Amino acid sequence: MDELQLLRDFAGPAELPARDDLTRKRAELLAAAARLRPRHRRAMWGGVTAAGLAAAIAAVVVLAPADEIARPIPAPEPEPVRILHAAAAKARALPDVTPRPDQFVYTKTRLADGRENETWASVDGTHDGLSFVFGHETFVAGCRGGKSRCVPHPAAPADLPTDADAMLAYLHKSTYGEGDTLHDLGREVVDLAGGHLRPAVRAALYEAVAKVPGLVARPDAKDATGRTVFGITWNSTTEHGIGNQDEFLFDPVTFAYLGSGMGAVVSQGIVDSVRQRP
Known part of the structure; x- marks a missing residue:
């Protein structure tokens, strides 16, 4: 079974949210993960199915655009x-x-x-x-x-x-x-x-x-x-x-x-x- 296809069928077509929403959602996701105790984190990831893992990865990819992560900081002009x-x-x-x-x-x-x-x-x-x-x-x-x-x-x-x-x-x-x-x-x-x-x-x-x-x-x-x-x-x-x-x-x-x-x-x-x- 193709889990990624299942994910597409479940989510349906959608437009990417605005960049400000992406940044805010990523911060909320990281903050929520940080609040979990190690035991809970293990339980959470242990119970994730292949489809769920694919969805989580897709969410992280959407929340953190590659150009935002890799964009170099320009040097200030003299x-x-x-x-x-x-x-x-x-x-x-x-x-x-x-x-x-x-x-x-x-x-x-x-x-x-x-x-x-x-x-x-x-x-x-x-x-x-x-x-x-x-x-x-x-x-x-x-x-x-x-x-x-x-x-x-x-x-x-x-x-x-x-x-x-x-x-x-x-x-x-x-x-x-x-x-x-x-x-x-x-x-x-x-x-x-x-x-x-x-x-x-x-x-x-x-x-x-x-x-x-x-x-x-x-x-x-x-x-x-x-x-x-x-x-x-x-x-x-x-x-x-x-x-x-x-x-x-x-x-x-x-x-x-x-x-x-x-x-x-x-x-x-x-x-x-x-x-x-x-």
């Missing part, structure tokens, strides 16, 4: 990686605002000594911008009209990678001519993060930085304005052997980018003309 991934998730949820090519990205930063700098950078790099840096007003010519040896530097670059690996490869194509070092990479990240990026691009930037080795988190860092921020740092060295510590700062609640070790971003937005402020 703190700097957790912060960067949280910043990426927040960035990806932001509205996608595309500025017009003739507009400007306005940025105001503050240094540790209290001085403030302002820049109006052309969205597409072809319009004339302006900057107030260290108290000096500087005209920034746009690249247009067939100027020789002219390369536009858009403040809101288009067609940047939206994938972390592709973004990391893009960052390694240094524009600073100092070699493929972490120092160069840090400068690239500061340049991009301080400008206007589409949400998917900004998220990819943070996820790419999360792949950089040697990251250190400073959850109680302060920026140049005195705000408490999350700081992400890594130690790097230029090709000339000069030590440098790059740092990227995030709001501890919104995870918005708040600047770098070179200065805190206190205001930023898209404007229609130079000298206009958001």
Whole structure:
């Protein structure tokens, strides 16, 4: 006689209960077994028929799904990686605002000594911008009209990678001519993060930085304005052997980018003309 078939005929078709019910029933079964004295346990198991034993085994199998027992516990993310991934998730949820090519990205930063700098950078790099840096007003010519040896530097670059690996490869194509070092990479990240990026691009930037080795988190860092921020740092060295510590700062609640070790971003937005402020 097939005891398992008898069990199927007796029980009939049934759907698996919810996972919470499975966990609770398994705990009740184990607790009941623990309360039995050894003599009673022997009597209980001694009187179990083959069909009953098959039913008990089936119940245990149902109550303890294999994937629940064998599922490995994931290792926690390192703190700097957790912060960067949280910043990426927040960035990806932001509205996608595309500025017009003739507009400007306005940025105001503050240094540790209290001085403030302002820049109006052309969205597409072809319009004339302006900057107030260290108290000096500087005209920034746009690249247009067939100027020789002219390369536009858009403040809101288009067609940047939206994938972390592709973004990391893009960052390694240094524009600073100092070699493929972490120092160069840090400068690239500061340049991009301080400008206007589409949400998917900004998220990819943070996820790419999360792949950089040697990251250190400073959850109680302060920026140049005195705000408490999350700081992400890594130690790097230029090709000339000069030590440098790059740092990227995030709001501890919104995870918005708040600047770098070179200065805190206190205001930023898209404007229609130079000298206009958001």
